[in-house]
Amino acid sequence: MARSSTRPTSRDVAQAAGVSQAAVSLVLGDKWRGRVAEATAERVRQAARDLGYRPNLAARNLRLGRTRTVLLVVPALTTEFFAGVYTGAARVAADHGFGVVLYPSPEGVGPARDPFASAQAALDGVIASSMAADALTAIRGDQLPLVMLDSDPEGSLGAATVNLDIADGVRQVAAHLLDLGHRRFLHLAADVPSWTFEVRARELAARLAAVPGTSIRTVRAPISIEDALTAAAAALAAPGPRPTALVCDDDKLAAGAYKAARRLGLRIPDDVSVTGLDDLALATALDPELTTVRLDAELFGERGMRALLAVLDGRTPEGGDIPVELVVRGSTAPPGAS
Amino acid sequence: MARSSTRPTSRDVAQAAGVSQAAVSLVLGDKWRGRVAEATAERVRQAARDLGYRPNLAARNLRLGRTRTVLLVVPALTTEFFAGVYTGAARVAADHGFGVVLYPSPEGVGPARDPFASAQAALDGVIASSMAADALTAIRGDQLPLVMLDSDPEGSLGAATVNLDIADGVRQVAAHLLDLGHRRFLHLAADVPSWTFEVRARELAARLAAVPGTSIRTVRAPISIEDALTAAAAALAAPGPRPTALVCDDDKLAAGAYKAARRLGLRIPDDVSVTGLDDLALATALDPELTTVRLDAELFGERGMRALLAVLDGRTPEGGDIPVELVVRGSTAPPGAS
DNA sequence: GAGGCGGGGTTATACGTAAAACTTGGAGGC
């Protein structure tokens, strides 16, 4: 009997089954057909079960030169959205025998500026959100296979990209509000440097420019309910004709806008229509429920992982943006409906 | 020059610096004082930088017999709360050179029933939420150091536990509502088998039992806004005197209760007071803002990680529950305030 | 009856690192 203080190794199993370590490896690795007799194989499996044997992954990784582990770099996990992305990526990963390790960008996780040191695992590849920009330079240095989420397809230097069709979402929002008759817009923009927010601003401006008689103002706020509250309150209280439609870059900003409207005594949607983007649980908890664009975070994560698996396989990742969907609820109505 | 197609190893660095592999290991491992001359050490560091050397973690883990990686088992990540727990745990981990790998319970991540297979990383220890009960049996089988979150201190079979002082939170909620004059209570309970929810029910019942003339009904719902909506609507519309205080096990349930009240034409807090538990972003997005119990999810994660580090060190983890705090907002008022 | 062959294994080796054990060339002490 081997030293019981330490975990059993394949050699311990071999000894218990009366075979060589190589035989154990063959049997447990499912490579024994035609090399080991069925009876022997069963003896090995039984011994492994009896000893509670689990292969040492560090040794296996060293031997094979790959780890079946990838890193997911996100700006923050405290958001429902990226939690969903992780969930989707992890599901696909598990189906292919992969694991996913998270690296939430520095603000969340202390001083460590090195994603690779912080995620202790040895890695086969990386999936990174373009919002976690500060970690990207460190990542590009390494030659690991990389997939970018929501990143400028032109600017990603050859890395594969998987994008939500945000531009289409913004188009749908603009069309909906224009159809309702809105002409004076306020854009509550996320104060985060990322391609995905640039697209929102660009597309919204383009859509409105196509319609004569429209105007738009933009204010920026970090993505938090409190910051959005103060920014929106200031903008809505500003002199001049008040905007009738408030387009928010994200549902959290919209929640802040609700509080600002309430504080100023404005009714939604009678005095001002509000739209969000994400469709978090928040959206239906608000009163009235928020008109927003549904993003399928889990599907996003799944597609990201599939793309990375394709790259690892030497295949070309599936192309095409992920469709999004406008969900019309009670926060939008024709202007001046009061 | 070594083969450039593969990552440089410590041997490549050694060759470039004109020393042995052992010297490289000593220098880069900061164990060179008195063993290697300063000039040589600098040559080694320079060579490592030039080649872009990164140590192979699989090899290091194999050699050292530890991985500085722990597993965090949570019921689901799509919640702000557990995202916070992860963030806190990861921060402490990073400060100690550890990484954290997630295992969100099966419902979220496909068919893999084995947390260890799914999280590909080799592990030094495990932190597990008691809500992820299905994964626990698999975990107990292994002899890995284990810390349980929000678990029955008696029932955890010797594993260290770190708990929020939920009982105290419930006490504060009960005292607050009783002080306001409420006597007819409805308990909207989470339909999840976990110690942390049992505590809520037990403590609430005990507090009310101490006050003559109080009554309490309980309804259960899975933790989702929609399920809470239907359960709360049914209970509030039931025959007999309507409860004046609705105590919810969690903020999401409270959000469902808000919708139920709205649907039934009941005003909060005039017709019915509502309390939650968690203090998610949701709580202040609701109208009126939710009176709830603030749980510091990140601190929870930090304490969990510290406890595991203590166990790994052979020390005794810091004891004591994590204090929680009642946050009184607009959703509670004396009964019949209309 | 010699050679071939295939089933059923075993032996040996490499993966990259950390660290214990060993080496060597002086400098200093007596």
Next chain:
DNA sequence: GCCTCCAAGTTTTACGTATAACCCCGCCTC
């Protein structure tokens, strides 16, 4: 002048696994 000692390294080994290369034995073929 010889011994000791220290600085500055080097050589060697082990971690646990997967797999290529080898080996042996019995049976079939010609």
